[in-house]
Amino acid sequence: xLYKGKPVDLTPEQEEVATMYAVMLDTDYMNKPKFKENFxxxxxKILGRxxxxxxxxHCDFTPIxxxxxxxxxxxxxxxxxxxxxxxxxxxxxxxxxxxxxVNGVKEKVGNFRVEPPGLFRGxxxxxKMGKLKKRIRPSDITINIGKDAPIPECPIPGQSWKEIRHDxxxxxxxxxxxxxxxxxxxxxxxxxxxxxxxxSDKEKYEKAxxxxxxxxxxxxxxxxxxxxxxxxxxxxxxxxxxxxxxALRAGNEKDDDEADxxxxxxxxxxxxxxxxxxxxxxxxxxxxxxxxxxxxxxxxAVFKAIQQFRSGKKGSDDMxxxxxxxxxNAHLKELMPGxxxxxxxxxxxxxxxxDKLSRETKGGDVAEKVVVYQHANKEVAIICNHQRTVSKxxxxxxxxxxxxxxxxxxxxxxxxxxxxxxxxxxxPLKSADGKPKRNLNPDALExxxxxxxxxxxxxxxxxxxxEDLKTVALGTSKINxxxxxxxxxxxxxxxxxxxxxxxxxxxxxxxxxxxxxPSFRF
DNA sequence: CGCCATAAATCGGGGAAGACGTT
DNA sequence: CAACGTCTTCCCCGATTTATGGC
Numbered sequence: 001x002l003y004k005g006k007p008v009d010l011t012p013e014q015e016e017v018a019t020m021y022a023v024m025l026d027t028d029y030m031n032k033p034k035f036k037e038n039f040x041x042x043x044x045k046i047l048g049r050x051x052x053x054x055x056x057x058h059c060d061f062t063p064i065x066x067x068x069x070x071x072x073x074x075x076x077x078x079x080x081x082x083x084x085x086x087x088x089x090x091x092x093x094x095x096x097x098x099x100x101x102v103n104g105v106k107e108k109v110g111n112f113r114v115e116p117p118g119l120f121r122g123x124x125x126x127x128k129m130g131k132l133k134k135r136i137r138p139s140d141i142t143i144n145i146g147k148d149a150p151i152p153e154c155p156i157p158g159q160s161w162k163e164i165r166h167d168x169x170x171x172x173x174x175x176x177x178x179x180x181x182x183x184x185x186x187x188x189x190x191x192x193x194x195x196x197x198x199x200s201d202k203e204k205y206e207k208a209x210x211x212x213x214x215x216x217x218x219x220x221x222x223x224x225x226x227x228x229x230x231x232x233x234x235x236x237x238x239x240x241x242x243x244x245x246x247a248l249r250a251g252n253e254k255d256d257d258e259a260d261x262x263x264x265x266x267x268x269x270x271x272x273x274x275x276x277x278x279x280x281x282x283x284x285x286x287x288x289x290x291x292x293x294x295x296x297x298x299x300x301a302v303f304k305a306i307q308q309f310r311s312g313k314k315g316s317d318d319m320x321x322x323x324x325x326x327x328x329n330a331h332l333k334e335l336m337p338g339x340x341x342x343x344x345x346x347x348x349x350x351x352x353x354x355d356k357l358s359r360e361t362k363g364g365d366v367a368e369k370v371v372v373y374q375h376a377n378k379e380v381a382i383i384c385n386h387q388r389t390v391s392k393x394x395x396x397x398x399x400x401x402x403x404x405x406x407x408x409x410x411x412x413x414x415x416x417x418x419x420x421x422x423x424x425x426x427x428p429l430k431s432a433d434g435k436p437k438r439n440l441n442p443d444a445l446e447x448x449x450x451x452x453x454x455x456x457x458x459x460x461x462x463x464x465x466x467e468d469l470k471t472v473a474l475g476t477s478k479i480n481x482x483x484x485x486x487x488x489x490x491x492x493x494x495x496x497x498x499x500x501x502x503x504x505x506x507x508x509x510x511x512x513x514x515x516x517x518p519s520f521r522f
Numbered sequence: 523c524g525c526c527a528t529a530a531a532t533c534g535g536g537g538a539a540g541a542c543g544t545t
Numbered sequence: 546c547a548a549c550g551t552c553t554t555c556c557c558c559g560a561t562t563t564a565t566g567g568c
Contacts, residue, residue, distance in 0.1 A: 111536070123538065123556080170551070185550070186537080250541060258539080287540055288555055329542070342541060388556070393530075473556070480554050505534060530564070540554065
């Protein structure tokens with residue numbers, strides 16, 4: 001276990017000061033005069049509460065501030081070589097935490113660092129926002145190792161681990177209670193590139209592929225149940241339909257001390273508005289408080305069922321009042337072994353990618369094929385509602401791209417003028433800054449024109465893609481929902497280097513999929 | 523043309539928030 | 546069936562890499 005952040009041996013009071021100090025640093029308050037006052041005023045405004053702040057009224061930040069200034073100065077004066085040496089030293093220190101021997105195989109460990117203290121923000125309107133996140137100490141941490149394995153040395157002298165366990169039925173290497181929500185846990189797992197994770201990843205996709213064989217029957221069955229006399233059956237049918245058609249998440253019940261978000265089973269009456277004759281308007285906050293807005297045309301039977309589920313209820317009432325995720329999954333398990341709600345998401349994401357790729361890949365160069373892939377990837381991301389915030393610099397980036405395209409168009413025009421003149425045996429005109437240009441023959445000019453045109457086309461394409469994807473996150477589906485074998489096989493068939501689609505960590509994560517046959521289809 | 527400083531683009535880690543089985 | 550326990554999925558942001566521009 002490795003400790004992040006600075007000093008560990010602090011009294012509780014010092015600890016809190018250091019924590020608040022770290023937060024101030026993050027928020028750039030330290031560079032302004034009266035940082036403490038400004039920070040506290042602003043933080044109160046953000047949180048609308050002050051329980052964290054009160055304890056800070058008497059804190060003196062000066063010593064730690066001075067310490068930090070000195071550290072900053074030290075770092076600034078280091079030469080490149082010293083910095084490199086420092087980095088290597090750090091890596092060397094971390095090396096011993098990076099690996100675990102599992103079944104005799106050396107596997108990479110995922111997150112082996114413990115988070116430093118800080119303030120909890122959470123996503124969306126989180127009830128625990130602003131709570132102080134205390135430091136995790138060795139005495140909070142339970143370690144899971146082999147019976148005969150040596151117990152890892154405790155990094156803080158004089159302290160010791162909470163517990164040592166030997167449980168080979170679980171995959172975690174260590175865990176501790178979440179300081180924000182003590183009834184929850186934080187775990188250390190193996191890295192995504194490990195054999196163990198790879199194997200379960202593969203099983204996930206195999207299960208989703210199995211759904212292919214069942215999906216027609218399942219769809220026929222739930223369609224029949226849209227009009228069932230049994231209200232529970234009817235709700236299960238409609239919920240399954242929404243999960244299948246819209247790739248909604250299951251929607252487990254949530255506690256009052258979590259942000260108020262919903263999934264399929266927890267949809268409220270106010271989240272779904274039926275618009276005759278058969279449109280459903282969805283509007284709700286899903287996982288991570290990301291808004292889901294969609295208008296979809298549905299079968300009349302579904303439309304009527306939804307109207308019925310809503311009738312006589314308040315906006316804040318559950319639409320599916322006879323349903324929860326365990327009932328739903330219990331039902332799905334009867335239809336196919338191991339079937340749960342989330343399998344539909346994997347299935348629909350992967351089958352969409354496979355379908356789009358095979359349908360839309362035409363000839364063209366590698367860059368054009370990559371654009372086809374991105375389009376397919378984008379469609380999946382939209383189905384799964386994977387969004388991202390528009391980057392702060394997006395509009396500036398677009399402006400710059402436009403400027404460059406204009407500039408190139410100017411160059412192109414000039415080249416064409418020169419070409420016309422060259423054909424008549426005249427020398428080129430002087431460039432805009434008045435300097436004479438080299439006298440090129442028509443062939444060379446033609447070549448330059450073609451090059452410039454290609455450049456412009458590429459930039460136009462880049463521009464379109466950028467604008468197109470500014471609010472869509474492609475990464476999430478690539479990591480979690482798209483069977484990598486689809487991508488690998490497609491790359492092999494179309495001679496696209498796999499590195500154009502998968503970065504280094506994805507290549508490592510999907511090592512198990514690399515030797516797939518080029519003819520593989522999901 | 524190479525060097526350096528800075529800015530922009532991309533990557534990957536991090537930790538929060540889900541899903542879902544078991545107790 | 547609520548609480549617990551484990552593992553997957555999710556977006557953000559800091560770090561790293563690459564591009565840009567001045568000299």
